[in-house]
Amino acid sequence: MLFNSVVFLFAFLPITYVVFWSLRSANSRYVWLTVTGYVFYGYWNWRFCFLMAFSTLVSYLAGLGFLRWDDNPRRRKLCLWLPIVVDLSLLGFFKYANFAMSTVHGFVHWFGSDVQLPHLNVILPIGISFYTFHTISYIVDSYRRVIRPTRNFFEFAAYVSLFSQLIAGPIVRFRQIEEDLAQIGTHDRQKWLWRGISFFCVGLVEKVVIADTLAAFVDPAFANFASLSTLGAWLAMLGYSFQIYFDFSGYSSMAVGLGYLFGLRIPQNFNSPYKALDPSDFWRRWHISLSTCLRDYVYIPLGGNRRGDVRAYYNLIVTMLIGGLWHGANWTFVVWGAYHGLLLAVHRRFASQWDSLPRALKQPLMFLLVLIGWVFFRSTDFTMAATILHTMFMPTSGDLVAQPQFAVFVLAVAGWWSMAGPNVFEMRPAFTLRQRVFATVAFAVSLALIMGTRNSPFLYFQF
Helix, strand or coil: CCCCCHHHHHHHHHHHHHHHHHCCCHHHHHHHHHHHHHHHHHCCCCCHHHHHHHHHHHHHHHHHHHHHCCCCHHHHHHHHHHHHHHHHHHHHHHHHHHHHHHHHHHHHHHCCCCCCCCCCCCCCCCCHHHHHHHHHHHHHHHHCCCCCCCCCHHHHHHHHHCCCCCCCCCCCCHHHHHHHHHCHHHCCCCCCHHHHHHHHHHHHHHHHHHHHHHHHHHHHHHHCHHHECHHHHHHHHHHHHHHHHHHHHHHHHHHHHHHHHCCCCCCCCCCCHHHCCCHHHHHHHCCHHHHHHHHHHHHHHHCCCCCCHHHHHHHHHHHHHHHHHHHCCCHHHHHHHHHHHHHHHHHHHCHHHHHCCCHHHHHHHHHHHHHHHHHHHHCCCHHHHHHHHHHHHCCCCCECCCCHHHHHHHHHHHHHHHHCCCCCCCCCCCCCHHHHHHHHHHHHHHHHHHHHCCCCCCHHHHC
């Protein structure tokens, strides 16, 4: 089920909202959020629900183990590692098994041998990377005593299956909404109503009006990437850079808005990342929930920057390699992660020289570096990536994107909004009459586009 679909907007969301606020106790609301989360998730494939339920149960029992064996370090470590191994094993099987076997086959073939390995007919459960991060962060934070595990199964199940952030994030840690979950039975429906509507409408505009409009010329261009001219390749890559931003930012904004509608404050996931002035600044702004998880659960445990510069460079690159692999079972994602790890390491080494550059130069240079990285992120293989990069940097004749004049206009709008305009957290919530009218008109325009075209899934659903 998509946020930008008729069935969600006019059936699922109204029913979920009305029933939720008609319930009076916290436990009944936990149960209802859990049920609706599984309905939302099972809309794609009901079999996926069993996998999420199993992961939820394992992590919940681990939390109870931490409570029971609070003074037993050995059993606490068992409660830490066993569920993490289970969660990562499930993620590894469904997401990376075929990737691992194809990599082994390619490696053996490179040495002149030929080993036939089976290709598993495995369907990747949608959103598995996101809810696996939810459960693992809950387990680790419980072990570290950052949070106190909940004894209420439905409170935890509601947290894992919360439909607003289940499929594509943000990656919400339990501690970030623990207080709101605890007080869910006493929330005031009116308190964040218009703020929630504002966030949702802005996110819908980002997705339907901006991202999907960009996709109309970006997707056909990459489908015929070998025929693009240099200008066509640059237009396509600019379009994709803004498409993925507004697509994912739009989803995250809608997730925050939906959270507000149910009394839950979901944290910010985007802070105008194309305004970043250096690689570290970019990752403080882009997919904030993932970058902070990688920092807290990978980079810092590896040693962070506590063991000298060389080890810090190594830790940065390893962390970003894992971040790249998290996005997908393809070596292009690994290279994309390594590329950003290298950018972070180089900036750390030459920070003083970079910081001395004027702001007017640093922002476009940083955007250019990010755009080059998107080539690997968007490409299905290295042949495609090499072709696009060669076309971009070596004068090549060929095709432009479809409707180039319109494409340039949309790129100008998207560029201004992402690189100079305010993000949704910087906008004032729609409390005034004028702002409410604007939100209504924006929703109407988005709805008209939804009704007139095929629903477009969010790009991060594949991760």
